[in-house]
Amino acid sequence: MAEIIAILNQKGGSGKTTTAVNLSTALAKKGKKIALVDFDPQGNATTYLGLMKREMKNTMRDVLHEKIDINDAVRVTEYEGLDLIPSNIKLSGIEGYLNAQTSPISVLKSKLKNIKNKYDYVFIDAPPTLNIIATNVLTAADSVIIPIQADPFALEGMVDLLEVIDIIAEDLNSPTKIKGVLITKFRANTKLGKEVKAEVQKYFEDELFETVIPDNIKVSEAPGYNKPVIVYDPDCAGSKAYTELANEFLAREKNE
Ligand SMILES: Nc1ncnc2c1ncn2[C@@H]1O[C@H](COP(=O)(O)OP(=O)(O)OP(=O)(O)O)[C@@H](O)[C@H]1O
Numbered sequence: 175m176a177e178i179i180a181i182l183n184q185k186g187g188s189g190k191t192t193t194a195v196n197l198s199t200a201l202a203k204k205g206k207k208i209a210l211v212d213f214d215p216q217g218n219a220t221t222y223l224g225l226m227k228r229e230m231k232n233t234m235r236d237v238l239h240e241k242i243d244i245n246d247a248v249r250v251t252e253y254e255g256l257d258l259i260p261s262n263i264k265l266s267g268i269e270g271y272l273n274a275q276t277s278p279i280s281v282l283k284s285k286l287k288n289i290k291n292k293y294d295y296v297f298i299d300a301p302p303t304l305n306i307i308a309t310n311v312l313t314a315a316d317s318v319i320i321p322i323q324a325d326p327f328a329l330e331g332m333v334d335l336l337e338v339i340d341i342i343a344e345d346l347n348s349p350t351k352i353k354g355v356l357i358t359k360f361r362a363n364t365k366l367g368k369e370v371k372a373e374v375q376k377y378f379e380d381e382l383f384e385t386v387i388p389d390n391i392k393v394s395e396a397p398g399y400n401k402p403v404i405v406y407d408p409d410c411a412g413s414k415a416y417t418e419l420a421n422e423f424l425a426r427e428k429n430e
C-alpha cells in the first residue's frame with residue numbers, strides 16, 4: 175500500500191514541482207515504485223517529464239469528473255519505476271466542480287484509492303494555492319513535504335499553511351503528518367541564506383531535512399530539456415542534493 179505524500183506550499187516558485195519530479199525520479203532509480211500525480215493546472219510536472227500537455231487526453235480532470243478510472247490516466251515514463259498522472263490547463267476551474275460534490279474535500283482521496291496498492295509512494299504536486307484543491311490534496315495525503323525557498327518571506331506563509339493542515343486534521347480526525355520541510359534554492363554564501371536557514375531550523379526543528387537543495391543553474395535548466403535534473407546532469411550540485419534527499423527520505427522511513 176502506497177504512502178501518499180503531498181508536496182505543498184501555497185507560495186509560488188518555492189520548488190514544489192522540482193522537488194516532486196526529482197525526488198520521485200531519485201526514488202524510482204533506487205527501485206521504488208512511484209506514481210507522481212500532477213494536480214496543478216499549470217501542468218509543470220507533466221511538461222518536466224516530457225509529455226505534450228496541450229493535445230493530451232485522459233488527464234486528472236477526466237478522473238475527477240468520473241469520465242475515466244485513474245488507472246486509465248497513468249502514463250509510464252521513460253524512467254523505470256516512475257509513472258505520471260498528468261494535468262493540463264483543463265484542470266483550471268475544477269474548484270467549482272469540487273465544491274459542488276457531496277464531500278468536496280475528499281474527491282481526490284476517493285480517486286487515489288484505485289492506484290494505492292500498486293505503488294510504494296504516490297507524490298502529489300500541488301499548485302500554489304490554499305483553496306479547495308489544496309484541501310483535497312491534504313485530505314488525500316498521509317503526509318506532506320513543504321519546500322521552502324530561502325527568502326525573507328519564507329516563514330510568513332507557513333503560519334497559514336500549518337493552520338490549514340491543522341484544520342484538515344481536525345475535520346478528518348486523522349492528522350496529516352509533516353514528513354519534512356526542505357530548504358530549496360539555497361545560497362550558502364549569503365547572509366540572507368544563513369539567516370533564513372537558522373530561522374527555519376528554529377521553527378521546525380525535527381521536521382527540517384538535513385539535506386538542503388542549493389540554488390543551482392543546472393536545476394533551472396533541466397525542465398527546458400524535459401528531463402529531471404538528476405538525469406540531465408547527474409553530477410551537478412543540485413542532482414547530488416536530490417539524490418541525498420532520497421537517501422534521507424528513506425532513512426526517515428526506516429526510523430518511523
Ligand atoms: N535548486 C534550484 N536552483 C535553481 N533554480 C531552481 C531550483 N529549484 C527550482 N528552480 C527553478 O525555480 C522555478 C520555480 O521552481 P518550481 O517550478 O519547482 O516551483 P513551484 O513551487 O512548483 O512553483 P509553482 O508554485 O508555480 O508551482 C523554476 O524555474 C525552477 O526551474
Ligand SMILES: [Mg+2]
Nearest residue numbers: 190191214218
Ligand atoms: Mg509547481
